[in-house]
Amino acid sequence: MEHAEHNSHNETSALKIALNLVCATLISGLILGVIYAATHKIAEQKQVELKQASMISLVQADEFKEIEGQAEWYEALKDGQLVAYILPAEGKGYGGTIAILVAISPEMTVLKYTITEAAETPGLGAKAAEPLFSDQFIGKDTEHLVVTKDPSQKDLIQSISGSTITSRAVTNAIKESVEQLSAFVQEGGK
Amino acid sequence: MQFWKIFSKGLILENPILVLALSLCPALAVTSSVATALTMGATVTFVITCNNVVVSIVRKWINPKVRVPVYIISIATIVTIASLVLQAFLPLLYKDLGIYLELVVVFAIILARAEVFAAKNSVVRSFLDGFGMGCGFIIAMLIIGVIRELLGNGSILGFDILGANYPAALIMVLPPGAFILIGYLVALFRLIVKKWEKRQKVREEALS
Numbered sequence: 001m002e003h004a005e006h007n008s009h010n011e012t013s014a015l016k017i018a019l020n021l022v023c024a025t026l027i028s029g030l031i032l033g034v035i036y037a038a039t040h041k042i043a044e045q046k047q048v049e050l051k052q053a054s055m056i057s058l059v060q061a062d063e064f065k066e067i068e069g070q071a072e073w074y075e076a077l078k079d080g081q082l083v084a085y086i087l088p089a090e091g092k093g094y095g096g097t098i099a100i101l102v103a104i105s106p107e108m109t110v111l112k113y114t115i116t117e118a119a120e121t122p123g124l125g126a127k128a129a130e131p132l133f134s135d136q137f138i139g140k141d142t143e144h145l146v147v148t149k150d151p152s153q154k155d156l157i158q159s160i161s162g163s164t165i166t167s168r169a170v171t172n173a174i175k176e177s178v179e180q181l182s183a184f185v186q187e188g189g190k
Numbered sequence: 191m192q193f194w195k196i197f198s199k200g201l202i203l204e205n206p207i208l209v210l211a212l213s214l215c216p217a218l219a220v221t222s223s224v225a226t227a228l229t230m231g232a233t234v235t236f237v238i239t240c241n242n243v244v245v246s247i248v249r250k251w252i253n254p255k256v257r258v259p260v261y262i263i264s265i266a267t268i269v270t271i272a273s274l275v276l277q278a279f280l281p282l283l284y285k286d287l288g289i290y291l292e293l294v295v296v297f298a299i300i301l302a303r304a305e306v307f308a309a310k311n312s313v314v315r316s317f318l319d320g321f322g323m324g325c326g327f328i329i330a331m332l333i334i335g336v337i338r339e340l341l342g343n344g345s346i347l348g349f350d351i352l353g354a355n356y357p358a359a360l361i362m363v364l365p366p367g368a369f370i371l372i373g374y375l376v377a378l379f380r381l382i383v384k385k386w387e388k389r390q391k392v393r394e395e396a397l398s
Contacts, residue, residue, distance in 0.1 A: 039278035117285065
């Protein structure tokens, strides 16, 4: 008798506990749903705006046209003339993935790049976004997109001291993009 | 007076990082520059204050057996709301915070304040406790961030202070530098707390 009573008490408390958790998750889910519905359109729009802004910071152009068949590849047009291609590049840095947006001229040299996503060490790998490093890429073709630690090799990319991994990741990612693009263009993509 | 005590204990005497030694992970990970340290501090203050209020409101309806899961749900909800709102209105800041924003969910200090304080106290007191702890967190993050950025990069908030010729001590922006620095700061804060306690004792004896 005593045992049964104990049991039934346990059951109600288990039910109560379950209900407690159900309520908590239900309320949390409801709140999150409402807020998501209210914000996700704005967030998506902001995302597009940000991307446009970062593309404009790369090349002066009045139109960015997506290349058919290639996700996230763009042609930058100015007065109807092709001035650059814009491609995403990705490398594995010291602190995870480094996402880059590269502008490449029709002659297959690098115009400029911007890092859109990175978690590199501030003061070390994060310097990859600074002009001292990034200006080295201007006008480089695939043959010269090689990292070196030898300061006398002025044609190549000088590694950031203490951040060889980041320097290599950025350079190789950009090199790969240029190679992909030139293969695509040679095949008659356009 | 009593409210001031609840608020101010988190600033120095029970500083979450340097005295309670909770949440050392963010103190190491995001203090290599002052800007990220401050953003993290503000985020944690927001989350810990909101969570303390929520936990204090619902404390009477929660079965003690499932209180920790409910606290975690509450923290996760608040963090997700913060990240959704940031994503929509301040996408650049959201990008800077990156993975650390989601990691706020598991910061020990937030759960600790819910369990130790908010579960047993009224809404106003819990609010003050959370806000005080958050401010203490910001103070600690700021001290660590300023020293690390200044020694490791020669700048504060990105502005060059020590000039371009300053031979930056790289170790300070790397995790080992943070460990060493936090060790010294913890020692310093222990000294301060000890001294304060001694003075308090003398004062009490004089009163009695």
